[in-house]
Every structure is written in structure tokens, then in C-alpha cells.
Amino acid sequence: xxxxxxxxKKIINDPINVNNPISxxxxxxxxxxxxxxxxxxxxxxxxxVLFVLTSSNVILSLIRNYIPARVRIVIMLSVIASLxxxxxxxxxxxxxxxxxxxxxxxxxxxxxxIIMGRAEAFALKNEPSKAFLDGVGxxxxxxxxxxxxxxxxxxxxxxxxxxPDGGAGYVLWSIPDSWYAxxxxxxxxxxxxxxxxxxxxxxxxxxxxxxxxxxxx
Amino acid sequence: xxxxxxxxxxFTKAVFIENIVLAYFLGLCSFLAISKNINASVGxxxxxxxxxxxxxxxxxxxxxxxxxxxxxxxxxxxxxxTDLGFLKLIVFxxxxxxxxxxxxMFMERFSQSxxxxxxxxxxxxxxxxxxxxxxLFMVExxxxxxxTVVYGFGSGVGFFLAIVALASIRYRLRYSNIPPRLRGVGxxxxxxxxxxxxxxxxxxxxx
Numbered sequence: 001x002x003x004x005x006x007x008x009k010k011i012i013n014d015p016i017n018v019n020n021p022i023s024x025x026x027x028x029x030x031x032x033x034x035x036x037x038x039x040x041x042x043x044x045x046x047x048x049v050l051f052v053l054t055s056s057n058v059i060l061s062l063i064r065n066y067i068p069a070r071v072r073i074v075i076m077l078s079v080i081a082s083l084x085x086x087x088x089x090x091x092x093x094x095x096x097x098x099x100x101x102x103x104x105x106x107x108x109x110x111x112x113x114i115i116m117g118r119a120e121a122f123a124l125k126n127e128p129s130k131a132f133l134d135g136v137g138x139x140x141x142x143x144x145x146x147x148x149x150x151x152x153x154x155x156x157x158x159x160x161x162x163x164p165d166g167g168a169g170y171v172l173w174s175i176p177d178s179w180y181a182x183x184x185x186x187x188x189x190x191x192x193x194x195x196x197x198x199x200x201x202x203x204x205x206x207x208x209x210x211x212x213x214x215x216x217x
Numbered sequence: 218x219x220x221x222x223x224x225x226x227x228f229t230k231a232v233f234i235e236n237i238v239l240a241y242f243l244g245l246c247s248f249l250a251i252s253k254n255i256n257a258s259v260g261x262x263x264x265x266x267x268x269x270x271x272x273x274x275x276x277x278x279x280x281x282x283x284x285x286x287x288x289x290x291x292x293x294x295x296x297x298x299t300d301l302g303f304l305k306l307i308v309f310x311x312x313x314x315x316x317x318x319x320x321x322m323f324m325e326r327f328s329q330s331x332x333x334x335x336x337x338x339x340x341x342x343x344x345x346x347x348x349x350x351x352x353l354f355m356v357e358x359x360x361x362x363x364x365t366v367v368y369g370f371g372s373g374v375g376f377f378l379a380i381v382a383l384a385s386i387r388y389r390l391r392y393s394n395i396p397p398r399l400r401g402v403g404x405x406x407x408x409x410x411x412x413x414x415x416x417x418x419x420x421x422x423x424x
Contacts, residue, residue: 026249026402030346033242074314081307089303104353107306112345113246193240194414202408203400208398 231371273369
């Protein structure tokens with residue numbers, strides 16, 4: 001397969017746009033909400049998902065012809081769980097502050113249904129090179145949405161924009177004190193759970209308007 | 218605080234105040250996908266209650282007697298520095314996957330209609346984060362075995378309550394005039410936001 005053929009472009013582009021894992025396939029919502037309090041958490045989470053999803057897709061696609069259908073769930077889960085344990089230990093070793101902040105949600109990448117869903121729907125039916133592209137595309141689509149959501153939640157909820165660095169995060173910009181003096185206030189609700197649901201709901205609506213997709217429900 | 222009251226407060230906390238869906242965002246994938254249909258919601262809600270109540274205590278025993286640092290001393294004193302904690306994710310998820318397979322076989326045998334209506338989402342209970350999340354929180358909060366049983370059951374009930382509530386609201390909104398591209402998941406997210414806001418009112422209760 002040509003790397004830049006129309007088909008491989010489609011595999012990468014679709015999940016970012018018209019078949020986005022979060023807003024259209026409705027997969028991986030849990031972590032999408034929990035890690036979006038700050039932008040740097042969302043970026044690290046995107047990288048973790050990119051690694052796990054791409055490797056699990058490739059590995060499962062390589063062994064797809066040897067997996068008996070009845071026990072496939074257990075096999076998929078053990079591959080994914082091993083990869084997530086690797087990420088978890090790496091984060092603990094090199095980005096300890098970040099791994100503390102993400103707490104159980106790194107472990108919960110295992111149960112991020114994007115990974116299981118793509119394995120079941122794509123990797124078990126396609127050759128490794130395509131599965132690789134599918135993994136990259138879907139993690140990009142996932143990252144796009146959670147980065148947008150976390151950007152708004154952090155900016156309007158806490159009044160800062162934080163980028164990841166080796167330690168507790170590098171504050172790129174924060175709302176100047178003069179604004180607060182002039183009467184500006186942060187929307188505290190956005191940092192709490194209801195804010196996450198509402199922002200994601202609006203982002204999904206917007207994304208569907210852009211992609212031009214609707215569902216009948 | 219007396220014994221019974223203590224367990225009651227863990228239960229109430231798990232169901233209302235720290236609802237696993239509305240406060241911790243766990244189990245949302247199946248929550249959103251299945252809440253289109255009330256009957257299926259009741260079914261998956263019960264499945265989650267059962268699986269969570271069974272897996273949390275099993276994982277507690279595995280954690281306490283095999284995986285935790287120094288947990289293996291019951292075999293020999295030599296193991297008091299052994300820390301198998303890094304295996305926790307793999308072990309927990311395997312127990313959960315096995316239990317889900319059991320529930321699936323049980324359902325296929327005794328309730329064919331439920332089995333058909335849950336369709337592809339039954340295997341996805343295994344990757345329902347609320348179940349793994351329950352086990353991970355149980356480790357993080359250092360619950361005892363009886364607290365774990367109560368907590369597991371309570372979280373399951375919390376999931377059940379949330380999904381049935383959302384399914385009922387979505388059912389009532391079926392004929393309302395929602396912008397076409399907000400229909401479905403978008404609207405469900407906004408509704409969940411409102412539900413979650415309502416549940417936040419419970420956080421004022423001091424237990």
C-alpha cells in the first residue's frame with residue numbers, strides 16, 4: 001500500500017473529521033472529560049493514547065489471524081493492559097507530577113473504549129500498515145477534541161493556559177490582575193464536572209455542524 | 218460512628234455524592250450509547266451492579282494477598298519486600314473480563330431478548346471504566362473488605378440510577394424540537410451536565 005495514496009489519506013483524515021472518535025463514534029468520553037481540567041494534562045493524555053492506540057492496533061493486527069474469536073476480548077485486553085502499564089511506569093519515572101495529577105486515569109486508558117473499539121472494528125480486520133494509520137488518525141481526532149475542551153475549561157474556568165514541561169506545568173498565559181480588578185470573574189462551574197459535560201456537548205454540536213453529520217435519535 | 222452508620226455513609230456517598238458517572242466521568246461510553254432505550258438501560262444498569270459487586274471484592278483479595286507491597290508474607294517472610302503493584306492493571310482487567318464473559322453467557326442463556334438488545338455493548342462492559350475505576354478507587358482509598366463490598370454495590374447503584382434517569386429524560390424529549398445536529402449525543406451531554414449539576418446539590422450533605 002502506498003503511504004500517500006487516497007485510501008491511506010482517508011484512513012487518517014476521516015477520524016479527525018467526519019468520523020471523529022469522540023463526537024461521532026462516541027468512544028473514549030470518560031477520559032476526555034476527566035483530564036480536561038488543564039491543557040497540559042490533555043496534551044500528555046493525547047500522547048499516551050497515541051502511543052497505546054497505535055501500538056495496540058499494530059500488534060493486534062499482526063496476530064489477528066491467530067486469535068480465536070471467542071477469547072478475543074481477553075487477548076485484546078491483555079495486550080492493551082500491558083501497553084498501558086508501560087505508559088504508567090514511564091510517566092511515574094519521568095513525569096512524576098503529571099502522573100500524580102492524572103491519578104487513576106492513566107490506568108483507565110485500558111478501558112478507554114476508543115482503543116478496544118478500534119481494535120474490534122478495524123485492527124482485527126485489516127493489515128498492520130492500515131491499522132497503524134487508523135491508530136494515528138483516531139488518536140489525532142481524540143486529541144483534537146480534548147485539547148479544544150481543555151483549552152476552554154482552563155481559560156474560562158481557572159484563567160490560565162498551561163503547557164506541559166518536566167514538572168508541574170509551564171504557565172503560558174494567565175488572565176492579568178487588571179481584568180479581575182475591572183470586575184472579570186472566572187466561571188467556577190467549568191472546573192467542576194457539570195462544566196465538562198456542557199462544554200463537551202457544545203463542542204460535539206459544533207463539530208457535527210462542521211462535519212455536516214446528524215443522527216436520528 | 219457506629220458500624221452500620223459508617224457503611225450507610227459509604228453507600229450514600231457512592232450513590233449520590235460521588236456518583237461514579239456524574240462526578241468521576243466513569244462508564245460514559247455505554248452510558249451515552251445505551252441511554253437511548255429505557256429497557257436496555259435497566260438491563261445494563263443491573264449488569265453493572267452485578268459485575269461491580271462481584272469484581273471489587275475479588276480484586277480486593279488479589280490486591281491484599283498477592284499484589285500489594287509485602288502482601289506475600291503469608292507464604293514466607295522472604296517476600297516482605299516484594300511489590301507486585303505494577304501488575305495491578307493487568308490482573309484487575311483480566312478478572313473483570315472473565316466476569317463479563319460469565320454475565321454474558323448467563324444472559325444469553327436466560328434472557329435472549331435482553332441479550333439481543335444489548336448487542337455489541339455487552340463486551341464493552343468489560344471496558345466500562347466504571348468497573349475498573351471501582352477497583353482502582355478501592356485500592357487508592359484503602360477500603361477494608363466489607364467497605365469494598367458496600368462501595369462496589371453503591372457505585373453500581375449510582376450507575377443504574379444515572380443511566381435510567383438519563384434514559385427517561387431522553388425518552389420524554391423524543392418529540393421535542395432540538396436542532397438537528399445537536400440531537401443524540403450532543404443533547405445527551407448537555408442533559409448529563411444538568412443532571413450532574415443537580416447531583417452536586419448532594420455534596421452539601423455532611424456524612
